[in-house]
Structure formats: structure tokens, C-alpha cells
Amino acid sequence: MKVLVYGGGVPALATCIALLDAGLSVDLAGPTDAAREPHLPQGGIACGHDVDAFARGLAGGDEPAPHHRALAEAARPIVEELAGWGVPFARDGAELALRRLPGWPDADAAFVGSSTVQLTAWALDLQLARRNADLRRLPERDLLELVRDDQGAIVGAILRDRVRGSLESVAASAVVLASGGPAGSPVGSSASSFPEVGVAAAYRAGAKLRGTGRPRLHPTLLSHGRHPQPLSSALRAEGARLWVPVDDKEVRIPRDIPKGDRDHFVQEELGEDGHFANDRLLAELVRRVTRERGVYDRVERTSRETAYLDISHLPAGHLAARVGDEIRAIAARAPRHPSEGPFEIRSGAVSLGAALAVDEDGELEARTSLPGLWAVGTTAWRDLADEEGVALLAAIHHGRRAARAIALALEDASDGDEAALEHAKAALEDGLEDAPDVAAEAGELAELVDALAFGDDDGDDLAARIEALLEETRVPTTTADPRHQGLLAGLEIGLAATQMTGQQAPIDVARSDDGFPERA
Amino acid sequence: MTTATLKILRQDGPSRPDTRRWENRAVAADAVTVADALSAHPDVAWDDRCTWPSCGTCTMVIAGRARPACTTPIAEVVDGKGVVTLAPLGGVPLRRDLWVDRSGLLEGIAGMAPWLDGDVAAARREPFAAFTRCTRCGACLDACPEVRADSGFVGAAAFGLSHEARTLEPTARRLDAIIDGGIAECGGANACVDVCPESLALDEALRHASVQATRHAFARLIGRSTGVARTDDD
Numbered sequence: 005m006k007v008l009v010y011g012g013g014v015p016a017l018a019t020c021i022a023l024l025d026a027g028l029s030v031d032l033a034g035p036t037d038a039a040r041e042p043h044l045p046q047g048g049i050a051c052g053h054d055v056d057a058f059a060r061g062l063a064g065g066d067e068p069a070p071h072h073r074a075l076a077e078a079a080r081p082i083v084e085e086l087a088g089w090g091v092p093f094a095r096d097g098a099e100l101a102l103r104r105l106p107g108w109p110d111a112d113a114a115f116v117g118s119s120t121v122q123l124t125a126w127a128l129d130l131q132l133a134r135r136n137a138d139l140r141r142l143p144e145r146d147l148l149e150l151v152r153d154d155q156g157a158i159v160g161a162i163l164r165d166r167v168r169g170s171l172e173s174v175a176a177s178a179v180v181l182a183s184g185g186p187a188g189s190p191v192g193s194s195a196s197s198f199p200e201v202g203v204a205a206a207y208r209a210g211a212k213l214r215g216t217g218r219p220r221l222h223p224t225l226l227s228h229g230r231h232p233q234p235l236s237s238a239l240r241a242e243g244a245r246l247w248v249p250v251d252d253k254e255v256r257i258p259r260d261i262p263k264g265d266r267d268h269f270v271q272e273e274l275g276e277d278g279h280f281a282n283d284r285l286l287a288e289l290v291r292r293v294t295r296e297r298g299v300y301d302r303v304e305r306t307s308r309e310t311a312y313l314d315i316s317h318l319p320a321g322h323l324a325a326r327v328g329d330e331i332r333a334i335a336a337r338a339p340r341h342p343s344e345g346p347f348e349i350r351s352g353a354v355s356l357g358a359a360l361a362v363d364e365d366g367e368l369e370a371r372t373s374l375p376g377l378w379a380v381g382t383t384a385w386r387d388l389a390d391e392e393g394v395a396l397l398a399a400i401h402h403g404r405r406a407a408r409a410i411a412l413a414l415e416d417a418s419d420g421d422e423a424a425l426e427h428a429k430a431a432l433e434d435g436l437e438d439a440p441d442v443a444a445e446a447g448e449l450a451e452l453v454d455a456l457a458f459g460d461d462d463g464d465d466l467a468a469r470i471e472a473l474l475e476e477t478r479v480p481t482t483t484a485d486p487r488h489q490g491l492l493a494g495l496e497i498g499l500a501a502t503q504m505t506g507q508q509a510p511i512d513v514a515r516s517d518d519g520f521p522e523r524a
Numbered sequence: 525m526t527t528a529t530l531k532i533l534r535q536d537g538p539s540r541p542d543t544r545r546w547e548n549r550a551v552a553a554d555a556v557t558v559a560d561a562l563s564a565h566p567d568v569a570w571d572d573r574c575t576w577p578s579c580g581t582c583t584m585v586i587a588g589r590a591r592p593a594c595t596t597p598i599a600e601v602v603d604g605k606g607v608v609t610l611a612p613l614g615g616v617p618l619r620r621d622l623w624v625d626r627s628g629l630l631e632g633i634a635g636m637a638p639w640l641d642g643d644v645a646a647a648r649r650e651p652f653a654a655f656t657r658c659t660r661c662g663a664c665l666d667a668c669p670e671v672r673a674d675s676g677f678v679g680a681a682a683f684g685l686s687h688e689a690r691t692l693e694p695t696a697r698r699l700d701a702i703i704d705g706g707i708a709e710c711g712g713a714n715a716c717v718d719v720c721p722e723s724l725a726l727d728e729a730l731r732h733a734s735v736q737a738t739r740h741a742f743a744r745l746i747g748r749s750t751g752v753a754r755t756d757d758d
Contacts, residue, residue, distance in 0.1 A: 090656070091656075116656075119657065121578070122579070123656050130634075167619055167625075228556055229554070229560050230564070332577050333595055335595075336557050337557060337597075
């Protein structure tokens, strides 16, 4: 019984460890080396101090479901275990030092400076290295296609070696997607990195997508440089403050603007604790305020729709120890060092929020709508309030739950179907084509996602624009260019997400026979 | 930023040294960091996982020195003629253009079994904590004259990450790995210390490893144990 795990970050590593501990053989394939997936909050790992309150918070204030309670209960033991595996969490003496978790009044976060995810991944990677007898690593592979047998069950996948360009088929009794990619992420990605390839492969194979039409928003994207970069909420937790100039034609540089001429709109509108509000609430506020009176560009004579984020009032040594990576990254981009004065941020969409529909409770937690296919981490849509804040904790917990469910499900499963795999591989090899250059389309996709996220455009028009872009870039079957694969994936998911526009309750969308999405 | 140019050392694949060439690319007006500038040229291959100083993969030789593209402002590395030179990291196999293969480094590190045992007291972890900041970017390999000379030395990162402070006692397995990793080849140039983006005290880790390895090698020679508490830890 062999399981193929596709991914490279914390969810993939946590799932692999649990699968190996359950006695299964594992192939770990992914586009990168394992332990190098930093697209998760770096601010810390949620560690609720009151399990009941934390569970209620996870359920968005409603009565918690069993899976909310299980996640809340798992938090502390997971943090303790990670500490035992070598994650050097900040401490006050022997006790963990905790900081407030923005968006979570009833939970704190354990942290290692601003590198919590990186060091957690590293500790998990080492744990995996201790269990390498039943593990085969297939790094630098793109997932091209998931293969199903006559009964519709997943029997393996076709991967492409990124270095050599060759295709290979991998048979598996179960496939776990842990490749990230809540679909349509326009931030932090160059034309060459689209994380949603895994989600799109599952969608093409027939798996249902789930979403609410409420894309994930981020309140503080660093606006200097080519690509907007989400700044860790740890900055806010450490005391960073947002403001805009009172005068909407203010021409002084921000550090010369006296206190009386600064509008601290977050405290003004949300109270003293406003900076600890959840990402969505704060992002919408930042968006509204900066549209009315953002930072004035005296050269262009227009407002830039940005606000200032200020950490210059905080002690530099404290910041370096607790959010050092963020400070270095900002310093490399902003006109002056963040300790010397405020820098500009804007709010924006970080993803469309659609992901694979999975079972949330019960014995087969993390199973998608396709037999044999499972999803963990942000690849799976989970009913969690303000998921970003607890993503690291949820990644580890759900990875473990998935492994347990898979071990249970595989008791009477068959091995992969070699004939079906070879057939699929041959079909792909015949269809390899030169890809068009996609740099321009990638920019257009990012714009479309932003429009969709903020509801700036009605769904029909967006759908038509995405369809047109999809027609333009679609080649008969597949190409050797991962950027092109990524763009197509982003477009397919974006199109599916237009079906969810305006939805409050989650809905499922599946691909219809003609290739276009339909509400399931 | 006005009229700067990237001068990029390109090569079409690992086995195509005949295609090695310098090519110029314009720096886009809105580019601030080297990563920004490169992202406007998707035909150039490089490893750009996160464009944040977390993963280390965008480390390349910028203006003659290994540094991460994501946190290196163009203004700091542009020369008098407005040129920024970019070359792939040395000391590791080349894949294409600025994209290199770091798997050897990762294997070297794993070979030294640098995992922390669960029972290590918090006080014992402290000296090691700094080394966990290592992103395995490979800058120390690029700088190392021994790695460049292919002497069999696995490079400073592995020794930093397996620094003995993290376990209760050095095990025979780890000490063997230190010797096999070529600690004897370390010439003490300390070039790794100068380039490390995380400013880790790699010289201290190497010195420690060297002392231990010498003792262990001598004991091995005369057929005695080094007095380690356990013979293996996995």
C-alpha cells in the first residue's frame, strides 16, 4: 500500500510523518525541495489558552463542530511536540513566550522570531529524515494529471521532472494533495510561480471545489517593489500602527508629519484593540479609508490608495528579535529603513478562497469528492473562521487526521492501476506542445483576481474575460512550461470562482462535460 | 531606479557548457530588489520560491558575492556603469541559468543527523538556537575555497546545523559523519562567515567539529570509543 503525497510544505511533511508512523509507504513529490514552502503566515502557531473559547472562535462564534473542538484541543500538544523536535520557540524562562494572535481574542501564538513556519518545516523535515526507510522523495516534479480507473477511483498521477522535462507515472493506492494554492493568488508570485496547479489537476479530474465567494483579503501588503507582499500579522501584534495623513493633499514625508496631523483610523473606527481585528475586517477598512484619502503622490498629483504602517516608535532590538525577517524584507524595498519612519502599505486580495471540498468530520476526514484523493492544508477548503491566523496549526493537525483516515480507508483498497497510468502518460507525451509566452496574461490574471475579490466587477463580465483569456492560452493538452501550466490552473480556478461570487454560505462547483464550471 | 542593466551569466542546461554566455536585460523602472528585476524576465531560470528572506533559494552571486536576490536592493549592487552582474551560485551543480541544484547540500546535512532529541533540556538548546536560522541557501558553499576545489568538504552549513551543542553527547555516528564530511579539509579561510546572510558563527561550529573529529579519529585509530554516552541516536 503506497501513498503519494504531493506538496512541499508543512501540511505535506506533517502528513508524511503520520503516514509513515501508521506503517504505510510514502512517495513525497513536489515542485520544490521539501521544507521550502513559505507561503504561510510567519507570525506564529496558534496556541489557545482556553480550549472552549478557542473552539468557539474557530467556529466563528457559533456552536463548535467536533472538528473545531478537535483542532482546539490539539493546539497545545502540537506546540509542545514541535518544541521537543527542535523548534526553538521564544521563551520566558522555561515557559513559552506567547504573543497575541490578531483576529483571535481567545488564542495566543507561540513563535520563533518571524520564521516560525520555516523552522517548523525544518524540524518536520528532520523528523522525516529519521523515518526514511519507507519514504521515497521525488523533488522538482510538477503534477500534470491525476489518473482514475474505470470505477473512477484515483490510481496515481503523472508527474513531470522539472529538470529533465521527462514524464513519469506514479502508482498509488491514495493520493494526498498538500500543494497549497487556495486558488488565484496574485501576491508574492512572479510569472513563474502559481501554486494552484495541484488544485486544478484535481478539478480537471472531477473533484469538487468549494468556496463562499469571499476571497481572502490581507490588510497590509507592502506596496513597494513589483509584487505586493503580505506582511506578517506579527508586526501588528508587536505594535505596528496604521495611519493616513489628515490632509488628503499632504506633501511632507511621513516622519515629518506631526502626531496631530496623523489620522489613526484603526483605533478611531475599531477601538484601541483595532489592530488585533481579523484580516478581513481590517482589510476592508484599509481599502475604504485609502480610497477616500490615501497617501498623496505629489509628483503624479493623485492619491495612491495606500496607508502608512509605522513601527518606528518601537525599540529596534525588540523588533529584530521578534520580527527580524519582516524588517529585513521591508528594509530592502522601502525608501528608508522601517525603524526610521513609516512605509506605505495597501490592502488587497491574497487568494480567491476556493479550494477542494473535503469531509470535515467523521472517519474519513480530509477525503475529497473523488475516491482515493485526499487534501490537506490550504489545498482543502475548511470551515474555519479567519483561517489565515490558524493555518500553521491546522496544517499539522489536518495532516495527521488525514493520515489516520487514509490508513483506515486503505485496509481494503487495491494497489494502483498500472495500465491506466501508462495509457494516461502516453496520451500526455503525445500532446506536449510549445507554450505561448504567458508573462502578459499573468499580469491580467492578477488584475482579474483583484476585481473579483473586491466585487469591483459583476461576475458575468469577469467570467467572460477569464473565458477569453483561457481560450487564448489553452493549448491542446499540455506543455513543458510550468508557468503556462500555472496560468491555466489559475484561470480555470478563477472561472470556477466566478460561480461563487456573492455567496455567503459555501457552495461546491464541479467541472461540467464541456469544460466549464457548474454549481454542484 | 533609472536605466540599470542586469548582466546575467546564462547556460541552457547542466550538460551544455557550450551555451555559457553573458546576456543583458533591462531593469524595470518599478524594480527595487534584484528579485523584482529578475521577475520581469521569465525566460531566465532561477529559484524564486518566496521572494521573502525565508527560504534561501534565490541566493545567487550578485556583484561578485553570494546573497539572496529577494533582499538585495539594486541600488546597493549596481556598479559605476549602471550594471548589476548576476551569476549562479558556485560550489553546487548548475541546472540552468541562475538555477542550481542544492540537493547535495541537503543530503550532506541529513547525513550528519542534525535532529534534536526530544529530551534535550531547554538550556542545552540555547547555543544551537542561532544555527536554526540557517536557510540552507548555499552561500557558504559558494564562498568556500575547499568546496570550490572539490576537496570532498561538504561545506559549513552542515557543520553549523549539526553543531554538537544540540545533543547531550556527540554520537559515534555523527562523529564519523563529521570526518567523512571532510572537516580535515576545512582550511580555516572563514569566507563562509563573511557571506552568511544570517551572520551565523560558522567558524565556531567548524572549530568545534574539528576538535571533536580529531579526538574521535585518534580514538578510532587505537580502537577505543571516544567515551560517548551512546553509540547511535537513531
